[in-house]
Amino acid sequence: SSDLTQDPAVSVALGQTVRITCQGDSLRSYYASWYQQKPGQAPLLVIYGQNSRPSGIPDRFSGSTSGDTASLTITGTQAEDEGDYSCSSRDSSDYHLRVFGGGTKLTVL
Amino acid sequence: QVQLQQWGSGLLKPSETLSLTCAVSGGSFSGSSWSWIRQPPGKGLEWIGKIDHSETTHYSPSLKGRVTMSLDTSKKQFSLKLNSVTAADTAVYFCARETDGYNSEIVSWGQGTLVTVSS
Numbered sequence: 001s002s003d004l005t006q007d008p009a010v011s012v013a014l015g016q017t018v019r020i021t022c023q024g025d026s027l028r029s030y031y032a033s034w035y036q037q038k039p040g041q042a043p044l045l046v047i048y049g050q051n052s053r054p055s056g057i058p059d060r061f062s063g064s065t066s067g068d069t070a071s072l073t074i075t076g077t078q079a080e081d082e083g084d085y086s087c088s089s090r091d092s093s094d095y096h097l098r099v100f101g102g103g104t105k106l107t108v109l
Numbered sequence: 110q111v112q113l114q115q116w117g118s119g120l121l122k123p124s125e126t127l128s129l130t131c132a133v134s135g136g137s138f139s140g141s142s143w144s145w146i147r148q149p150p151g152k153g154l155e156w157i158g159k160i161d162h163s164e165t166t167h168y169s170p171s172l173k174g175r176v177t178m179s180l181d182t183s184k185k186q187f188s189l190k191l192n193s194v195t196a197a198d199t200a201v202y203f204c205a206r207e208t209d210g211y212n213s214e215i216v217s218w219g220q221g222t223l224v225t226v227s228s
Contacts, residue, residue: 042219090213100146
């Protein structure tokens, strides 16, 4: 299986822009999906596909991919955006399997 | 909007079998795959496997051999069994719905069940 690598922690000042990255071979073939998770809660899909947001997700969240690296960008970060962000994609070695990144803890200062 | 409600055994002894069930409401049972994902305390998400509406299963290689997933279409439920558990299987377990497109994503999640394995 392929692995997805994320930075363990990132911080951003309130109102500023932050980029969270996810690197892995599978991202050369498949778009990443991104999940926000707050303590004690289930993850929530925030970005999927090339750069799509589910209904209800603010447009300050956006996604992009370059080579083997996917990025989640939050523009004008709000206090409520603090939490853990995980990326995921299909496994490049087996289409039917899924891999996750280790997650990035976002702190809003 | 599909909603998932899960339940099952929360405290197990080593070597016992973990058993969880997830009920689907508010949407179709076909056209999606139904997954299980776990998260050890303080760690990242780990995909366990999935079952589709035709009952085809795909399991993580790291757990294959201990995992069984099943589907009850009439009840709109799907289930996870993980045998021979150890302390390493202690985690919050989530049921989920995955889309079946080329770039699959997880669009619905259950509330999570904490499973603790301890003697």
